[in-house]
Amino acid sequence: GAVVSQHPSRVICKSGTSVKIECRSLDFQATTMFWYRQFPKQSLMLMATSNEGSKATYEQGVEKDKFLINHASLTLSTLTVTSAHPEDSSFYICGTGQGPGAGNGEAFFGQGTRLTVV
Amino acid sequence: KQEVTQIPAALSVPEGENLVLNCSFTDSAIYNLQWFRQDPGKGLTSLLLIQSSQREQTSGRLNASLDKSSGRSTLYIAASQPGDSATYLCAVRGNTPLVFGKGTRLSVIA
Numbered sequence: 514g515a516v517v518s519q520h521p522s523r524v525i526c527k528s529g530t531s532v533k534i535e536c537r538s539l540d541f542q543a544t545t546m547f548w549y550r551q552f553p554k555q556s557l558m559l560m561a562t563s564n565e566g567s568k569a570t571y572e573q574g575v576e577k578d579k580f581l582i583n584h585a586s587l588t589l590s591t592l593t594v595t596s597a598h599p600e601d602s603s604f605y606i607c608g609t610g611q612g613p614g615a616g617n618g619e620a621f622f623g624q625g626t627r628l629t630v631v
Numbered sequence: 632k633q634e635v636t637q638i639p640a641a642l643s644v645p646e647g648e649n650l651v652l653n654c655s656f657t658d659s660a661i662y663n664l665q666w667f668r669q670d671p672g673k674g675l676t677s678l679l680l681i682q683s684s685q686r687e688q689t690s691g692r693l694n695a696s697l698d699k700s701s702g703r704s705t706l707y708i709a710a711s712q713p714g715d716s717a718t719y720l721c722a723v724r725g726n727t728p729l730v731f732g733k734g735t736r737l738s739v740i741a
Contacts, residue, residue, distance in 0.1 A: 519674065547728045556635070556731040557720070606674055608729070618663045618682070620722070620729055624674040 515541050515609055519623025526597055526630055534592045534626045536607035542587035543609055548580075551604040551625075563590040563607075597630040604628075633658045637721055637732035644711055645740050652706040652735045654721030659702050666695050666706050667720040669734065675720065679706070711739045 516539040526532050536546055544565045549557040561582050562570040569582035579601075581593040594601055606625040634657045644650050654664070663682045667675040679688045679695040681704070687696040694707040708715060718736045722729040 549731075554733070556733040557722075557729075559728050559730075562728060604672075608675075618724055619677060619680045620665060620724070621677060622667075622675040625672075627672060 515539075515619075515621040517607065517609055517621050517623040519607055519626055521626060522624055523627045524629070526628070528598055528630055529596055531593055531595045532597055532628060534594075534605055534607075534628075536590045536592070536623050538588050538609060541609075543590070544587065545609075546584065546590040547608045547620075548582065548590075548592050549606050549608065551606065557606065560592075560605075565590075594628065597628070599630045602628055602630045633661075633723060633725060633727065633730045635721060635723055635730050635732035637719075637735050639735060640733065641736040641738075643738040643740060646711060646713060648711050648739075649707070649709050650711055650737070652708070652719050652721075652737070654704040654706070654732055656702045656704075656723045656730075658725060659699050661699065661723045661725045664695075664697055664704050664721065664723045665729070666693075666704075667722065669718045669720055671718075678719075708737075711737075713739045713741045715739050 518537045520535045546563040548560045550560050551557045560575045563582045563584040565584045571577045584590040608620050608622040636655045638653045665680045666678040681688050681697040692709040697704045716739050718734040720734045722731045
């Protein structure tokens with residue numbers, strides 16, 4: 514299957530600082546990537562859809578100015594958590610851009626990033 | 632709005648036992664259903680993908696079935712091993728990106 518690499522796997526930052534998470538597709542070109550957030554013992558919740566060369570599409574309730582998404586190339590999407598607060602502490606994970614009708618639709622995910630804001 | 636439910640939330644079985652994990656979804660208009668494995672603090676590993684036109688898929692000791700009309704899927708694990716201990720997630724894809732269930736946390740006791 515496709516390989517998605519996410520970095521860093523774990524990060525601790527101070528409240529008020531910004532953190533950038535990178536998501537790379539290593540063996541295919543991803544026109545779309547998805548960013549999810551997972552709280553303990555909860556399901557993965559879609560935050561936004563990252564589109565190469567255009568603006569990301571955010572889910573209802575997700576602040577676009579706080580969670581900046583950039584998809585500047587077909588192999589790299591980044592999520593920047595700006596002015597992080599302790600309530601932003603969570604597990605963030607990116608997935609491949611298997612949108613409706615795209616191929617067989619199998620989705621692959623990165624290793625995830627555990628963000629802790631202190 | 633699509634909702635995915637997984638039962639049970641947690642399951643503990645002795646090694647060697649066969650087991651079934653359940654997944655149900657509210658909107659049957661899906662393209663496919665995918666089962667994932669998640670180890671603690673790790674990403675998702677794709678286990679099986681079932682297209683909406685298919686009824687089951689098999690990979691090794693894993694067998695997943697899909698009854699699209701009733702909104703149900705099962706993941707069957709044969710001859711469970713301690714290494715199977717993980718959280719198993721079910722996700723469905725329709726006209727929106729993948730919608731996940733909360734998962735079933737499986738513990739296989741040696």
